[in-house]
Amino acid sequence: MKIRYSTESDSTAIEGIHTSAFGRHQGEEIVELVKDLLEDETAKPLLSLVAETDGKLVGHILFTVARIQPEDQEVSIRILAPLGVLSDFQCQGVGGMLIREGLKELEESGVDLVFVLGHPDYYPKFGFQTASLLGFQAPYPVPSEHADAWMVQELNAGVIGSVKGKVQCSKVLNQPQHWRD
Ligand SMILES: CC(C)(COP(=O)(O)OP(=O)(O)OC[C@H]1O[C@@H](n2cnc3c(N)ncnc32)[C@H](O)[C@@H]1OP(=O)(O)O)[C@@H](O)C(=O)NCCC(=O)NCCS
Numbered sequence: 001m002k003i004r005y006s007t008e009s010d011s012t013a014i015e016g017i018h019t020s021a022f023g024r025h026q027g028e029e030i031v032e033l034v035k036d037l038l039e040d041e042t043a044k045p046l047l048s049l050v051a052e053t054d055g056k057l058v059g060h061i062l063f064t065v066a067r068i069q070p071e072d073q074e075v076s077i078r079i080l081a082p083l084g085v086l087s088d089f090q091c092q093g094v095g096g097m098l099i100r101e102g103l104k105e106l107e108e109s110g111v112d113l114v115f116v117l118g119h120p121d122y123y124p125k126f127g128f129q130t131a132s133l134l135g136f137q138a139p140y141p142v143p144s145e146h147a148d149a150w151m152v153q154e155l156n157a158g159v160i161g162s163v164k165g166k167v168q169c170s171k172v173l174n175q176p177q178h179w180r181d
Pocket residue numbers: 021022082083084085086089090091092093094095096097117118119121122
C-alpha cells in the first residue's frame with residue numbers, strides 16, 4: 001500500500017471511492033464537496049492524499065485550511081474532511097494509514113491543530129479528542145447528543161490550552177449542510 005499526493009488524473013477514481021464509501025446518495029454530496037473544495041481558494045493550502053495498491057486507488061483523505069476566531073491568535077489549523085475508503089477495502093488499515101500520513105505531513109509543515117467532525121469511536125484511535133471540552137466551537141452548532149463527534153488533535157504540544165475559540169473553515173465547507181450530522 002502506497003500513500004501519495006493526489007493528482008488531477010485521480011479525480012474519477014476519487015469520486016468512485018467516496019461513492020463506494022458513503023453510498024450512492026450521500027456519496028454524491030461528498031463527491032461534489034471534494035470537487036468544490038479542490039477549487040476553493042480559501043481552502044488552500046490543502047493536503048489531498050490517496051492510498052494506492054497494485055495501481056488501484058482505494059482511499060482518499062483531504063485536509064483544508066481553517067482559521068480560529070478571534071483571529072489574533074497565532075495558530076495554523078486544518079480540517080480533515082472527507083475521508084473515504086472503498087467498501088471492499090475497509091477495516092484493513094487504509095483509513096488509519098491515510099490519517100497518520102496526513103498528520104505527519106501537516107506536523108512537518110508546521111500545522112498546530114487538526115479538527116474533524118466524524119465517528120467518535122474511530123478518530124480517537126489516532127489521537128483526536130473532544131474539541132468542545134478543550135474550548136473549540138465548530139463553525140455551526142453540533143447537536144449536544146453528537147458533541148463528541150467534533151474533535152481536535154494538536155500537532156504542536158502546548159497549543160491546546162493556549163488557544164480557544166470558534167473554528168471558521170473554507171468558504172465551501174462553511175455551509176450548514178456539511179455540519180448537520
Ligand atoms: C470510516 C473509514 C474511513 C475507516 O477506514 P478503514 O480503512 O475502514 O478503517 P481502518 O482499517 O483504518 O480502521 C479499522 C478500525 O476502525 C473501526 N471503524 C471502521 N469504520 C468505523 C466507523 N464508521 N465507526 C467506528 N469505527 C469504525 C473498525 O471497527 C476497526 O476497529 P479496530 O481497529 O478496533 O478493529 C471507512 O470505513 C469509510 O470510508 N467509511 C465510510 C465513509 C465514512 O464514514 N467516512 C468517515 C466520515 S467521518
